[in-house]
Amino acid sequence: MYAILDIETTGGKFNEEGITEIAIYKFDGHEIVDQFISLVNPEIAIQPFVVNLTGINSGMLKNAPKFYEVAKRIVEITTDCVLVAHNASFDNRILTTEFRRLGFKFERKTLCTVELSKKLIPNLNSYKLGNLCRALGIPLNGRHRADGDAIATVQLFKLLLNKDSYKEIVKEAAITENSRTLAPKLLSMIEELPSKTGVFYIHSSSAILYIGKGKSIKKAVNQLFLRTSKKAILLQSNVVSVSYEETGNQLIAELKYAEELKINQPKFNLSTNSKFTSINFSNANLVVVDKGRNLGEKSVVLIEDNELKGFCFTNLGHQLNNIEILRCMISPMENSIHNRAIVKQYLQKNNVEKLIRF
Numbered sequence: 001m002y003a004i005l006d007i008e009t010t011g012g013k014f015n016e017e018g019i020t021e022i023a024i025y026k027f028d029g030h031e032i033v034d035q036f037i038s039l040v041n042p043e044i045a046i047q048p049f050v051v052n053l054t055g056i057n058s059g060m061l062k063n064a065p066k067f068y069e070v071a072k073r074i075v076e077i078t079t080d081c082v083l084v085a086h087n088a089s090f091d092n093r094i095l096t097t098e099f100r101r102l103g104f105k106f107e108r109k110t111l112c113t114v115e116l117s118k119k120l121i122p123n124l125n126s127y128k129l130g131n132l133c134r135a136l137g138i139p140l141n142g143r144h145r146a147d148g149d150a151i152a153t154v155q156l157f158k159l160l161l162n163k164d165s166y167k168e169i170v171k172e173a174a175i176t177e178n179s180r181t182l183a184p185k186l187l188s189m190i191e192e193l194p195s196k197t198g199v200f201y202i203h204s205s206s207a208i209l210y211i212g213k214g215k216s217i218k219k220a221v222n223q224l225f226l227r228t229s230k231k232a233i234l235l236q237s238n239v240v241s242v243s244y245e246e247t248g249n250q251l252i253a254e255l256k257y258a259e260e261l262k263i264n265q266p267k268f269n270l271s272t273n274s275k276f277t278s279i280n281f282s283n284a285n286l287v288v289v290d291k292g293r294n295l296g297e298k299s300v301v302l303i304e305d306n307e308l309k310g311f312c313f314t315n316l317g318h319q320l321n322n323i324e325i326l327r328c329m330i331s332p333m334e335n336s337i338h339n340r341a342i343v344k345q346y347l348q349k350n351n352v353e354k355l356i357r358f
Helices: 048-054 067-078 088-101 113-120 129-136 146-163 168-177 186-191 217-226 230-238 250-264 323-329 337-349
Strands: 002-009 019-027 032-039 082-085 110-112 198-203 208-214 241-246 286-291 298-304 307-314 354-357
Touching (some): 002 146, 019 048, 019 067, 082 088, 088 110, 113 146, 198 217, 250 286, 250 307, 250 337, 307 323
Antiparallel strands (some): 002 019, 019 032
């Protein structure tokens, strides 16, 4: 579970700033499950350059709650969560300082979308939130206001989760979440899974043990937990948690499964070898558009110069129609014969929503 946040402050001397606005979105890796947005009366003056930057002035904050009045809600919505922010060290320092003034020790694990973006989307000219959103086609309304920046960070983080083929983000969160007592029965894990197409990950406390896929994630995991072979029973005894990613359609599920199996090499999966020796596409430059994970979203597979580049999800027309934005959004994939065969076979057997040739 993640608490994705943004904080606006008064500015001023280091560790003497006060919070003027805070927005927190609780995100389970798939959707927002809770949120808290509020102006905050910092009880100190706001620096003039900050007023110009954010538009927040002292008059707006006169009747806003003071930090101690919202502190309990902040603790509640961030408990058992990883804090995610663009420049997380700043937001975490501000929160830690405010709580320290109240005599409360506030400690949360953090993830920084600046650092994640540099790692997962290399070679961009700038990693400021506004510039990143422009490069990726993410809407950013209310720049330098907590709510606008926080919701844009949610969209950025969703994209980064999709690009994280090594599942380092999910592994960190799984370890954090499971430091507390978990439900002992496998049945309770199954009940929390969706009956939607996607890929699932069986975790121990420190590693991914198994990766699977299915038209129904819940059904596929249930069948796995019903197996009675020695290997299956050993896997079941080592399960700490199950995470998943909805893919919207089987093509993306097949591609994610093949790629992440090769990258993570879970000890309970069998290795697979391709039976093909060569695969060529009918068009050298192709965008395969199909349904996404929710209403209005589309999945995209990019083929350029007869090479498979990767896939992404988009819910905006201008992202879909701009090849430069798509190149930034794409989760890269190996241009292997096996991966190419997955795409070609799917196109031969299924109707997709749109094929864009360029």
